[in-house]
Amino acid sequence: MHQVLSVLTNDRRYKSWRTTMLLPWAAALMVSGYVIREIGAFNTGNLTFLIASTVLIMTGPPIYSLINYLTLSRILYYIPYLSPMHPGRVVTTFVGLDVVCEILIGQGVWRMAATTMTDAQRKLGADLVKASLILQAALFGAFGLLAVLFQRRATKAGVLTENLRTVLNVLYVSAIIVTIRCIYRIVEYCEGWTGKIYTNEVYFWVFEASIMFINTLLLNIWNPGKRLPRSNRVFLDRDGITERRGPGWTDDRPWIVTMFDPFDVWGMCTGKDKKTQFWDMTDEQLAEVIAEQKANKRPFFFAAIDPFHLWGSRGLIGKHLSGSKSSKTNHSDTGDTLATESNNVPRDKKNHKEAKGLV
Structure with a gap:
């Protein structure tokens, strides 16, 4: 609980909600999971506590991963000319796959713990959890490669400031911690309920509770929001000194x-x-x-009801519709002009004949 309050305090102090707004949520999930786990230790016959604590503890680390993705995205916004990919795509690509991890975990854990499930369904649940953990590890591998590539570019260009170096080092350590935790969980679920890792509590407290506490402590002490600009519109000039908007x-x-x-x-x-x-x-x-x-x-109201910007004069669908309407209008105007000119021709000829007769 102290970690949750500390993270909330830091987010308010540095006004870094856009980057680290999920830190309190991740810490709260894991704290709630440990509390329910402790209650379940005195109520071993109640599977509700087991399912709830497992789901909460398992969903915490993917959110820490999400925080790291958001932080790297903010770094790439800060030095956009060296970014290997669009910073916004870091969020959509990695976060989208991270959501898949959360869904797999949620579906897998309750299948494993539910007494009404058959052995085949429980095995399916275990496979879903293992798939989620493997996907998490793969995502962090790709995340690490992306961060290293950016750091090499920034170092070569001479724009890697001390603050950026600190944030990147924190991200590396956090990624290693979460990856170690994923490997531990993969081995645990491969062994099954009767395996050595699951039946020995010490592994849980070392490779789950302790290292995730260290991860929270790390992100709390070296809070990324303290060292990164509050807005993603602020970027560092190529001289490595001047900040521009x-x-x-x-x-x-x-x-x-x-x-x-x-x-x-x-x-x-x-x-x-x-x-x-x-x-x-x-x-x-x-x-x-x-x-x-x-x-x-776009007004906030329109952005809320049409987040993908499909409609309107600049929307994906709307611009084509407006374009077709304008072409029809232009075609109609052209037709009217031609009709007017054709109607004027006989009048001109008639006037010419009348004038000729007078002469």
């Missing part, structure tokens, strides 16, 4: 395209990605882009 790195591609092409390979091949390179603009150009962005900003 830009429009933010937006991605106007359809959301379904960003899912299948998170690195915008097509944009790099066609050169369309250069349109978003605001970091090489002058201050005057940035001011114009920001002003245009404010003028075209």
